[in-house]
Amino acid sequence: MAPELPAVLARPALRAVAYVRVSTSRQAEHETSLTDQVGAITRFCEGRGIDLAEIYREPGASATDDHRPQFRAMIEAATARERPYDLVIVHSFSRFFRDQFEFERYRRKLAKAKVELVSITQDVGEGATGDLVRSILSKFDEYQSAENAKHVRRSMLANAQQGFWNGSRPPLGYKVIVAERRGDKDKKVLAIDELEAPIIRRIFSLYLEGDGTSGPLGVKKIVSFLNGRGYRYRGKPFHVSNVNAVLRRTTYMGTHYFNQKDSRAGERRPREQWVELAVPVIIAEDDFQTVQARLAERNPRRTPARVVSGPTLLIGLAKCLGCGGAMTIRTGKSGQYRYYACSRRATQGETACKGGAIRMEKLDDAVLGALEQRIVAPERLPDLLSAFLEKSDASDARRREELALLRSARTNSSGALNRLYELVEQGMASPSDRDFAERLTLHRQRVSTLTSNICSLERQLTSDRRRITPELVEKFGALLREGLRNGNPALRQAYTRLLVDEVSVAAGEVCIRGSRKALETAVLASSAASRAPVPSSARDVRLH
Structure with missing residues (x-):
């Protein structure tokens, strides 16, 4: 017998969206499948005159977090400003979430958009009693999920200890085959994939012999x-990363380790918790150990200390003009020389980009020299900053508009922070919960950052009519010229980033791009001796 319809469902012409989910393809066979869930929800809506407008299907996704594309899309659609739905309907609340905190957070998000979450198999009622029952059910779902995870992990450990593969995708060079059948379960092991294994052997051969x-x-x-x-x-x-992984994977010499990493926390487990499996050999153990010794010998961390210490001047600013990729640092002669090189070429090889490398000190000197000659020269700065010597009405209007947006964002973040405190007061969340603590910290930091930006804009709007004077420009230029060449790497980097947004590098050409707005911010910062807000976009200053 279907549960009684909540009072909210008595309204005519209600529009609903359904969300159905199973965790794995195997569960789809043994639990309520996606098709069965859709059928039950469809019959529920037809019997009550509800317009079921759309169905979001989520196969093979856990409900312990919100890393679910269809779930996120459903939430976004249900909470849209035009309010397309009155209801979100699920087969049971466990299909929606198996984490009490997240369940309540997303339920409240829907409620704020005037959308009710309805389970066709769990009628919890309304009011305080309904909230209590729903809270108990969601907590039980969370407990059940944790218990299931514990039993599954114990079963997988036992399976690995018996020498069987646990179902994840095998490493390159292997395939999974069924070794035997126990009851209704297939026991699987790794076998060599004759199409992929030659690639593994070639990689080791190239590294050892060329x-x-x-x-x-x-x-x-x-x-x-x-x-x-x-x-x-x-x-x-x-990529460099997967070739490195191939060269270091013990599986290829016949020893695979299961349970090395906690998949949820992303942390590596202690060595004594690993389970060793014997698998077919692709690379002889002697060759594998020779490769490991050579990798250890070439490890950059074992090279002598570099001549240049401290922050790298143009890292994060330098781009390859050929492909648009970021320039990263490469070393030569055991760290004696350093180069800016295209990251795409470094990870994917010459076929990805033809861009070369440039000595770090050569590019640094070229950029600093250009800044000194073209930007911070005494006769140059006043011209570049002339547009900012007087505040314009348009500039004030933009700042006021930005200030209103920041204040609105701070109000929303403060509200979210207060709601988190309310969950603690109501006993629905614990301050010791890691996820809760992270969200609390995130909203606190956001409120603090927004408050700082608001204060900065308010100071700009209430400052004197003539904010940048020629005297201030001259003082700033002298300070900047000294900072760019004073030998302190951290200070040089800070001053460079005040003026430069991007340095594009190609053979025989360096293009420096910055904004005039950044110059104004830098001058004001040197005067106020305080952190200025992030500059907005403005006309570029380009140096070739």
Whole structure:
């Protein structure tokens, strides 16, 4: 017998959206499948004259978090400003969430948009009694999820200890086959994939011996070699990261370790908790150990201390003009030399980008020299900043508009913070809960940041009519010229970032891009001796 309809459902012409979910394909066979859930919800709506406008299906997703694309899309649609739905209907509350805190957070988000969450199998009623019953049910779902996870993990550990594979995707070079059947369950093991295994052997051969025309290749050269000859890592180009992973994976010498990492926390477990499995050998153990020794010998962390210490001047600013990728730091001669190099070429090889590398000190000197000659020269600064010597009405209007937006955002964040405190007061959340503490910290930091930006804008709006004077410009120029060349890496980096948004590098060409707005912010910051707000976009200043 269907549960009685809550009072809210008595209104005519209600529009609803349904959300259905199963955790895994195996659960879809043994639990209520997606099709069964859809059928039950459809019959529920037809029997009550509810317009079921849309159905969101989520196969193979856990309800312990919100990392579910269809769930997020459903929430976004249900809480849209035009209010397209009156109800979100689920088969049971466990389909919606198996975490009490998250369940209540998203239920309240729907309620704020005047959308009610309804379970067709759990009629909790309304008012305080309904809230209590729903809270108990969601807490029980959370408990049941934790118990299930504990039993599943124990079963997987036992399965691995018996030498069987636990169902995740195998490493490159292997495939999963059924070894035997126990009851209604298949017991699986790893077998060599004869289509992929030659790639693994080639990678180790290149690292140990080379390609026949040269000596042993480094990881980056191996990536270029593989991608240049059409090899693919299961359909995708090779990267430095997955070649490194192949060279370090003990599985290939016949020893695989299960339970190395906590999949939820993302943390590595202690070595004594790992479970060792014997698997078919692709790489001889002697060759594998030789590779490990060579990798350890070439580890940059074992090289002598670098000549240059402290922050790298242009990291995060330098871009490759050829492909648009970020420039990263490469070293040569065991760390004696440092280069800015295209990150895309470094990870995917020469086929991804033809951009080269440039000595770090050469590019640093070129950028600093250009800034000194073209930006902070005494005769140059007043012209660049002339547009800001007087506040314009348009500038004031923009600041007031931005101030109103910031105040509104702070009000929303303060409200979210108060709601978190209310959950604690009502006993529905614990301050010791890690997720709760993270959200609390996030909203506190956001309120603090917004307050700081609001105060900064308010000071700008109430400052004197003539905010930047020629005297202030001259003082700032002298300070900046000294800061750019005083030898303190951290200070040089800070001053450079005041003026530069991007440095694009190509063969024979360096393009420096910044904003005039950044110059105004820098001058004001040097006068006020306080942190200025993040500058908004303005006309570019480009130096070639």
